[in-house]
Amino acid sequence: AQSVTQLDSQVPVFEEAPVELRCNYSSSVSVYLFWYVQYPNQGLQLLLKYLSGSTLVKGINGFEAEFNKSQTSFHLRKPSVHISDTAEYFCAVSETNSGYALNFGKGTSLLVTP
Amino acid sequence: KAGVTQTPRYLIKTRGQQVTLSCSPISGHRSVSWYQQTPGQGLQFLFEYFSETQRNKGNFPGRFSGRQFSNSRSEMNVSTLELGDSALYLCASSLSAGGHEQYFGPGTRLTVT
Numbered sequence: 288a289q290s291v292t293q294l295d296s297q298v299p300v301f302e303e304a305p306v307e308l309r310c311n312y313s314s315s316v317s318v319y320l321f322w323y324v325q326y327p328n329q330g331l332q333l334l335l336k337y338l339s340g341s342t343l344v345k346g347i348n349g350f351e352a353e354f355n356k357s358q359t360s361f362h363l364r365k366p367s368v369h370i371s372d373t374a375e376y377f378c379a380v381s382e383t384n385s386g387y388a389l390n391f392g393k394g395t396s397l398l399v400t401p
Numbered sequence: 402k403a404g405v406t407q408t409p410r411y412l413i414k415t416r417g418q419q420v421t422l423s424c425s426p427i428s429g430h431r432s433v434s435w436y437q438q439t440p441g442q443g444l445q446f447l448f449e450y451f452s453e454t455q456r457n458k459g460n461f462p463g464r465f466s467g468r469q470f471s472n473s474r475s476e477m478n479v480s481t482l483e484l485g486d487s488a489l490y491l492c493a494s495s496l497s498a499g500g501h502e503q504y505f506g507p508g509t510r511l512t513v514t
Contacts (some may be wrong), residue, residue, distance in 0.1 A: 318500055330405070330505035332489055338501055377444065386457035387499030388434070391444035 289314040293298040293392035301400055302370055310378030311349065320361040321379040322352055332341050337361065347374070354371045360362065373399045403428065405506035413512045419480040422509045426473050426494030433475035434503060435467060439491040440457050447490075451498035453505050479511075487513045 294309040312318060319338050323331040335346025342354040352363045361378060377391040406425045414420050426433050434457075435447040435501055446459040450469035467477045473494075489510050491501040 315467070321501075328507075330507045331493075332505070333502065336501060339448075354453075378446075382498075385481045387501070388446040388447070388449065388457055388459065389436070389444075389493075389503065390446070393438075 289380055289382055289390055290319065291378055291386065291392040292378075292389055293378050293395050295395050297396045298369055298399065300397065302399055302401050303367050304390075305366050306364065306368050306372075306397065308376050308397065310361045310392060312359050312361065312378075312380045314380065314382055316357075316382050318380045318382045319356060319387070320352075321381070322346065322361075322363050323377045323379060323391075324348075324379065325375045327374075328377055332364070334363070334376075334399065340359075365367065368397070368399045370401065372397060372400050405492055405504055407492050407506040407509050411510045411512075412508065413514060415514055416482055416484060417513075418482050419478065419513060420482060420483060422477045422479075422490055422492075424475045424492030424494075424506060425478070426475070426492075427504055428480060430494035430496055430500075430504070431473050432495045432498050432500055433469055433473065434493045434495070435475070435477050436491045436493065437461075438480050438491060438508070439485075439487070444491070447477070449498070451463050482513045484513050489492070 292311045322334040340400045345351045379389040381387045432451045434449040450459040469475045489508045491508045493505045
């Protein structure tokens with residue numbers, strides 16, 4: 288069975304600093320990988336996805352992620368964060384064995400301060 | 402294009418009651434999935450409906466059920482509510498079954514007292 292681990296529950300960072308949110312997964316089959324963002328009292332918004340092809344994926348709001356198959360990781364990065372990036376970030380995995388249902392990590396709370 | 406809508410946004414129920422939540426997908430989307438979000442368990446998949454048929458189900462008790470109508474709108478029902486059912490229930494729609502681009506609604510916040 289697959290599992291998703293987000294290694295940091297909270298990440299505080301200063302405005303305009305770079306940030307990396309870490310995500311590792313375990314699966315015995317090929318997976319599809321996603322990052323979602325959730326702002327307070329809202330649903331989830333897709334930031335980016337990896338389905339196949341280039342391992343470096345660019346998403347919305349300046350975020351990017353790199354799929355590393357050997358390390359089973361899909362870390363999210365942004366070179367310079369804004370106050371408005373403060374939110375909860377979820378890494379998710381889907382695979383054939385689970386009918387492509389999204390399996391989410393526990394989330395990382397990103398807090399950007401001036 | 403209108404996004405995924407969920408009604409009601411907030412709901413308070415008493416233990417033992419039942420509740421029905423509604424989800425209207427993006428126009429043209431035929432797949433609807435439901436997720437439960439709680440502080441303790443995080444986001445968990447409930448089920449997915451496509452063309453009025455349940456095609457996938459998560460690990461939840463039979464008290465949780467759903468259906469989909471011919472216009473792709475979906476309802477989720479929880480019977481005999483328990484305190485632990487208090488959660489944010491999120492609906493997501495996609496173009497096809499098992500679609501990789503799922504669009505989420507704002508959720509229904511259910512509080513069971």
